[in-house]
Amino acid sequence: MSHAAYGRLATRFARIATLGEASAVLHWDASAMMPPGGGAARGEQLATLAGLRHELLTAPEVADDLAAATAEGEWAEANLALMRRAHRRATALPTDLVEAAERANAACEKVWRIAKARSDFAMVQPHLAEIVRLQRETAGALSAALGLSPYDALMDGFQPGIAAADVEPVFAAYEAFLAEALPRAEALQAARGTPQSVPGPFPVETQRRLCGSISTRLGLDYDHARLDESLHPFCGGTPTDIRITTFYSEAEVGKALMGVIHETGHALYEAGLPDAWARQPVGEAAGMAAHESQSLLMEMQACRSDAFLAFLGGELHAAFGGDPAPYATANLARLWRRVSRGFIRVDADELTYPAHVILRFRLERALIGGELSVADLPGAWAEGFTRLLGIAPPDDAQGCLQDIHWHDGAFGYFPSYTLGAMAAAQLMGAARHALPDLDASLAEGDMAPLLGWLRIHVHGQGSRLGFQDLLRTATGKPLDPADFMAHLRSRYLQ
Amino acid sequence: MSHAAYGRLATRFARIATLGEASAVLHWDASAMMPPGGGAARGEQLATLAGLRHELLTAPEVADDLAAATAEGEWAEANLALMRRAHRRATALPTDLVEAAERANAACEKVWRIAKARSDFAMVQPHLAEIVRLQRETAGALSAALGLSPYDALMDGFQPGIAAADVEPVFAAYEAFLAEALPRAEALQAARGTPQSVPGPFPVETQRRLCGSISTRLGLDYDHARLDESLHPFCGGTPTDIRITTFYSEAEVGKALMGVIHETGHALYEAGLPDAWARQPVGEAAGMAAHESQSLLMEMQACRSDAFLAFLGGELHAAFGGDPAPYATANLARLWRRVSRGFIRVDADELTYPAHVILRFRLERALIGGELSVADLPGAWAEGFTRLLGIAPPDDAQGCLQDIHWHDGAFGYFPSYTLGAMAAAQLMGAARHALPDLDASLAEGDMAPLLGWLRIHVHGQGSRLGFQDLLRTATGKPLDPADFMAHLRSRYLQ
Incomplete structure (x- = not known):
């Protein structure tokens, strides 16, 4: 049973990684090839892929498989430990916190580009304060789940x-x-x-x-x-x-x-x-x-x-x-x-x-x-x-x-x-x-x-x-x- | 209820289309940019994205939403009809037939490249025969679902x-x-x-x-x-x-x-x-x-x-x-x-x-x-x-x-x-x-x-x-x- 659980997890993580590869090529394209007008659609594509990876990682059956799985050999054992770590990180954060942080990051980054050009810290300050507030909240939730400061x-x-x-x-x-x-x-x-x-x-x-x-x-x-x-x-x-x-x-x-x-x-x-x-x-x-x-x-x-x-x-x-x-x-x-x-x-x-x-x-x-x-x-x-x-x-x-x-x-x-x-x-x-x-x-x-x-x-x-x-x-x-x-x-x- | 069903479908089809966009860029990259050694991984990436699109399109709740959905206005009505058509096509074929056809296509295409270079029809003939056999089966299944020859x-x-x-x-x-x-x-x-x-x-x-x-x-x-x-x-x-x-x-x-x-x-x-x-x-x-x-x-x-x-x-x-x-x-x-x-x-x-x-x-x-x-x-x-x-x-x-x-x-x-x-x-x-x-x-x-x-x-x-x-x-x-x-x-x- 537990070997089967490990096998299912390996298949699932391979799928997650393959979607990550697709994102990596799309990221490269966005920086090296994409015409400027493609940015909005690319943002959607990357967000959709990130969302799917998160769904695959946090699906209810993953927790069951991780609880049941056993791995043989040093590499497989390390692999299973890393799967558990990835799952703990992904499930530690409530979805609304992740989304609020993503929105705050995107909003601040836009303002920052202008603020940096103008050397105007006051302009970006409230946005950065919101990021820090959400990062503190994120750090707190991760801290509880991972047993780290x-x-x-x-x-x-x-x-x-x-x-x-x-x-x-x-x-x-x-x-x-x-x-x-x-x-x-x-x-x-x-x-x-x-x-x-x-x-x-x-x-x-x-x-x-x-x-x-x-x-x-x-x-x-x-x-x-x-x-x-x-x-x-x-x-x-x-x-x-x-x-x-x-x-x-x-x-x-x-x-x-x-x-x-x-x-x-x-x-x-x-x-x-x-x-x-x-x-x-x-x-x-x-x-x-x-x-x-x-x-x-x-x-x-x-x-x-x-x-x-x-x-x-x-x-x-x-x-x-x-x-x-x-x-x-x-x-x-x-x-x-x-x-x-x-x-x-x-x-x-x-x-x-x-x-x-x-x-x-x-x-x-x-x-x-x-x-x-x-x-x-x-x-x-x-x-x-x-x-x-x-x-x-x-x-x-x-x-x-x-x-x-x-x-x-x-x-x-x-x-x-x-x-x-x-x-x-x-x-x-x-x-x-x-x-x-x-x-x-x-x-x-x-x-x-x-x-x-x-x-x-x-x-x-x-x-x-x-x-x-x-x-x-x-x-x-x-x-x-x-x-x-x-x-x-x-x-x-x- | 039925408007809500249409809304859910619209969200789902947008997600499917966004994954299709990712595939389109990856296809372009494979033809115009990718180094030759990237082919195997790219095949996996495209297959994974196609699989996810198919899963999203054939998930059990889609049939329920399609049955319940109503749309208002000519465009939305046409949209709903096209959603139904896409769903009918996607669900008409058993997974093992789709997979058998994909394998046969990939196998034949490889042999065909050599057979064409050598002008050797006999070489590709059994592979093409297998494709035709599976295409007949596919056509039969689609025919029954769509009411077409x-x-x-x-x-x-x-x-x-x-x-x-x-x-x-x-x-x-x-x-x-x-x-x-x-x-x-x-x-x-x-x-x-x-x-x-x-x-x-x-x-x-x-x-x-x-x-x-x-x-x-x-x-x-x-x-x-x-x-x-x-x-x-x-x-x-x-x-x-x-x-x-x-x-x-x-x-x-x-x-x-x-x-x-x-x-x-x-x-x-x-x-x-x-x-x-x-x-x-x-x-x-x-x-x-x-x-x-x-x-x-x-x-x-x-x-x-x-x-x-x-x-x-x-x-x-x-x-x-x-x-x-x-x-x-x-x-x-x-x-x-x-x-x-x-x-x-x-x-x-x-x-x-x-x-x-x-x-x-x-x-x-x-x-x-x-x-x-x-x-x-x-x-x-x-x-x-x-x-x-x-x-x-x-x-x-x-x-x-x-x-x-x-x-x-x-x-x-x-x-x-x-x-x-x-x-x-x-x-x-x-x-x-x-x-x-x-x-x-x-x-x-x-x-x-x-x-x-x-x-x-x-x-x-x-x-x-x-x-x-x-x-x-x-x-x-x-x-x-x-x-x-x-x-x-x-x-x-x-």
Whole structure:
């Protein structure tokens, strides 16, 4: 009986995942292909698919099957546990709360686009206050169902198995490190003088070819992938049909190229998920921090290394010609690993980026906990930013209005970025230990050894292990910011 | 109570239509964008969506609501009638028959691709025989539920409200007309000598721009549409997000351009469907023959007219430059309105095309009726083709293996092509009557008057009227091949 129940659940979850695949392709299309007039109908299509997935997940027979089901073997057991978790999350929230939150998110997001353009926080404030009110209610309901604190219950939706208690000490350690490291990195950088700029223009068609060939070299199989363009680059699609995007500028080549490398890191994770568990919860990626670890490992650890930049400089010069001097490794390193205190998270370098995340983590936790009111957010932002980076944003557009996340109802997401950056350094350390010739292969643009290691230790693990156990199994310890700081010291402080 | 039942049905059918929109975008993506390795997952996604649509349509409460529902007003009444029809069709077939047919279609289609390449009918014969067996069973079950003859029940799935009894006399009249008209048209054409060919090559980028600008001029709004490329051109997507495709060759410009004009005709129909009835059965296009009437009206009636060719010649010369002589109206007319007896339907001119359809209509009717066996198909094909066009195909690849339709389980579709061509001529006649200056506006590339007339008399009618009533209302009479023959006489026999 209980095996039959597990079989029914597996069939049901495969159906849910297949509808999720359809949504993923429709999302990609909306960003990369859809004409502007298709937006309203697309919204309906995605809402209908989301509604059907929710109905399939919360149908009365699911609870019975979950109660009766037994699974055999480590993978199936983990799969069943993840099914139970998904069901608990989906049934924890009353439908009217979900719908009220969706309406509030949609309403706020629209106003936010204008408010951000005008740098007018007052305009969006009542909408954001309504979102926070509903997110508190959501967090409370999830908290009761999952046995987690309210903020942890939200964070668990993005990165299962990670709690604020895991994040706090790590972020505190980083704050202390940064206070000392940032001025030293800036002084060293200034002493080295300004790097020589790489001469443009860079024809888009040539950039496109180069991005295609570099991502292929990283291991992306274009029989199962596409590279297109969108305003905000992302990795979407499905494991056997991955869609990555970038944004080209004729004036600059580094941004699109490094962006494609970043998205390729995400894509390789999806492509390397275990086939045998496709469309089952255990066959999915292990959360957003794990995902970000794969994009940042590829972009920051592997491809901004001296070794790979030596290879990449040659490829760039072959593609664009001209004076070879700016493409020398040392010059590219100074150009593309530049540290700079800025107000905008998405433009930040890897040393200051965590400060942007630490600020947001603390503020959103206080908003959900009720210790901070939305009205006080701009002031708290300026104060926190000044404490972390020594500068205060000149306006709210460069402050608390810059990100879509909160204005679209996403609370608990931000930590994933920095947990991912730290995990990337930790995994790269373990890979380097296992592959003593790693730098030599990177210098030849040979990514096969690194990808082989990642496939075994990360991609092929799916969601069998939680984030911390994934790191433990792959690197011998849970998340430890020491590897990231060691990486930054070696790159920026020597 | 009965109004509430209608409201519930309207909500349910909107949901079904929204899932259909998702499928339409995924179908377009599969043909125009998807990397080859995405095919297997895409098949699953489309099958899951089709399964959900079927479940929503055949759920037990639908029958109760349909029995209880009443609707007020002509449109709502027509909508309810179409809901009943859709439900009757969906519930007429046992699930195991539907699944067996789907499997047989998929298996045959795969073998057919190879058999066609090798011109090996024996290879596909058992698979096609299995399809015919299951189509007979399907036709029998539908026949009982709908009160139609078995073949009519299949045809009704593509063009509701049209029966073989409507088609037979029309096709018989055309056969008699063709026997006399074709030799005369060929003699006249020969007497006029060979037209001057338009000099290539035609850069693809220029063709793409030209196709975009001509389709815009026809009335396609690219805020709600895209033009892309695929091996087999088609019009897909949804009414507010239409996706048309074409296939460019540097050597030739007419095929891609006329193809885009044809697909634009389909697209304008979708775009002009009544907004107020979006996602309801009555808001859909009135069947495949009606759809084909709109593509052929645009391509054959409007855009291959002397008036429009005069405009188009100027546009072509402006785009590609060179000697203006081949772009003269009379030369373009002789190039792009060339009559030729050939074996391949999709390459046929408008005079001989109906012969290809008449043959298939008679053969598929005999296959479904049991008067023709699959084993005898190649012989019957050669015999019928010789009778209609005086030539026999040299092999089965150029005979009964050329089309995907039967090999994918589509029986009853073929008549739509020629019914559409005839309806196009009839509608164009009525439009010309209502718009005395139509040729003058076509000669200036001004399509607004024609589109305005079509929007009122065809597009905006949705499925409120059946095919025959649509023609009656728009042209004062039901389908009448006389207008088509008059058009052909004036174009090819003078």
